[in-house]
Amino acid sequence: MMRRLAMAAGALALAGCSLAPPYQRPTAPVPPSFPRGEAYPAPAESGLPAVSYRDLFRDGRLQALIAQALTENRDLRIAAANLAAARAQVRVTRSAQFPEVGANASASYRRGQGESYALQGGVSSFELDLFGRLANATAEQRERALASEADARIVRIGLVADLAQAWIAYAADRDLLAIAEDTAANAGKAVELTRLRLNGGIAPRTDLRQAEQVLETAQGDVAEQKTALAQDENLIRLLVGAEFDRSLLPAGLAQIDGEFAALAPRTSSEVLLLRPDVEQAEHLLEAANADIGVARAELFPRISLTGLLGLASDALGALFTGGAFTATAGADAAYTIFDAGGGRAHVAVSKAERDAALARYEKAIQSAFREVSDVLAVRGTIGDRLAAARANTSAAADTARLTDARYREGIESFLGSLVAQRALYTARRQEAAVTATSLTNLVELYRALGADTFAEAAL
Numbered sequence: 001m002m003r004r005l006a007m008a009a010g011a012l013a014l015a016g017c018s019l020a021p022p023y024q025r026p027t028a029p030v031p032p033s034f035p036r037g038e039a040y041p042a043p044a045e046s047g048l049p050a051v052s053y054r055d056l057f058r059d060g061r062l063q064a065l066i067a068q069a070l071t072e073n074r075d076l077r078i079a080a081a082n083l084a085a086a087r088a089q090v091r092v093t094r095s096a097q098f099p100e101v102g103a104n105a106s107a108s109y110r111r112g113q114g115e116s117y118a119l120q121g122g123v124s125s126f127e128l129d130l131f132g133r134l135a136n137a138t139a140e141q142r143e144r145a146l147a148s149e150a151d152a153r154i155v156r157i158g159l160v161a162d163l164a165q166a167w168i169a170y171a172a173d174r175d176l177l178a179i180a181e182d183t184a185a186n187a188g189k190a191v192e193l194t195r196l197r198l199n200g201g202i203a204p205r206t207d208l209r210q211a212e213q214v215l216e217t218a219q220g221d222v223a224e225q226k227t228a229l230a231q232d233e234n235l236i237r238l239l240v241g242a243e244f245d246r247s248l249l250p251a252g253l254a255q256i257d258g259e260f261a262a263l264a265p266r267t268s269s270e271v272l273l274l275r276p277d278v279e280q281a282e283h284l285l286e287a288a289n290a291d292i293g294v295a296r297a298e299l300f301p302r303i304s305l306t307g308l309l310g311l312a313s314d315a316l317g318a319l320f321t322g323g324a325f326t327a328t329a330g331a332d333a334a335y336t337i338f339d340a341g342g343g344r345a346h347v348a349v350s351k352a353e354r355d356a357a358l359a360r361y362e363k364a365i366q367s368a369f370r371e372v373s374d375v376l377a378v379r380g381t382i383g384d385r386l387a388a389a390r391a392n393t394s395a396a397a398d399t400a401r402l403t404d405a406r407y408r409e410g411i412e413s414f415l416g417s418l419v420a421q422r423a424l425y426t427a428r429r430q431e432a433a434v435t436a437t438s439l440t441n442l443v444e445l446y447r448a449l450g451a452d453t454f455a456e457a458a459l
Helices: 002-014 060-072 074-097 133-199 205-240 269-274 276-297 342-408 414-449 453-457
Strands: 101-110 114-128 302-313 325-334
Touching: 060 074, 060 133, 060 205, 074 133, 133 205, 133 276, 133 414, 205 414, 269 276, 269 342, 276 342, 342 414
Parallel strands: none
Antiparallel strands: 101 114, 114 302, 302 325
């Protein structure tokens, strides 16, 4: 009898309908292709390739730091714990769709009445999901779990990108420190030379003071860059989540230039749908859509089944005989007659939350389109900027060399030599900044497209 009861309950549950609106992916509110023009690189026509950060960040030292961070970073551990909780919550919610079966046994003895034994088992208050309330509640939790999974990928990709950028920043600051130290050394020589010329009566005191200004400025920059390097290490340590081998840090930009590969830009903006933040927004939209079905089902009656099978006997030896068998079955229906419009208000709330989720999904796509377009705009022009910066440094170095020679021969004023030295210092720093921007842009393209097969496989 209990088997028949369970089968009937299952059949009725499966026959339940869903009151959630049919879900259709909204049309992306962005142009079908990324911008084109002088500021953008020529796009590739193929789809986004399957890549891992290892394909793009090819330096073994950076890969070693990333591997350590993927094990030790605390943000990743938080994301993993949140994902595990979300997946478990799906199982908790889904369990309400199935009968809860229990069993108990008892034995007692009373003077004058003798012994009695009982064994019972059955289904307690199993709700028939005729209107899809429980099924939609499970679907909602499943979509929220998928959103948590996308969030974990956001954290993982963000960590890889942040660490790569911090590594590049360290290399750039090493170069800036070297530039400041070179300038300080040259300025020190200029101060000594100018002091000798002052003592010899062939240079005014203003020349010495101006030379000292250059020296003190460079020495201040040396101290500033040492602070920046220490802070870079602190950031890398935080991202890694533990102490790390300092030999994995780069000595300068020239050492890592060429160690970063670029994702080829694509024509279609549909690649944005692969970004984990866009996927997360869509899963939350689907969860809100399913919640409408839950709210609508609350307006209808709930029907529950109960069933009990048992054995009872005054003698233990007769407990399992046919005469000891007992069985009961029942059904209950509950329906709220008056709730002051609360049920319909709940439906209205669910619809409003779905509309908000839709707007957030569309905003996520628009933001992603803007981020990728901005990164591509830099990618399309950074080569020209880098070439110009290198040519400027070369010209400034030649000017400084010629001006210094003319000054030593008494042909050029000290002011001209001073201006040339400052121009060279600025040009070298600008070249380092543009080089760092070029490398960082490759990392930003990786982040903006949000495609990393390793991040997906790691979940």
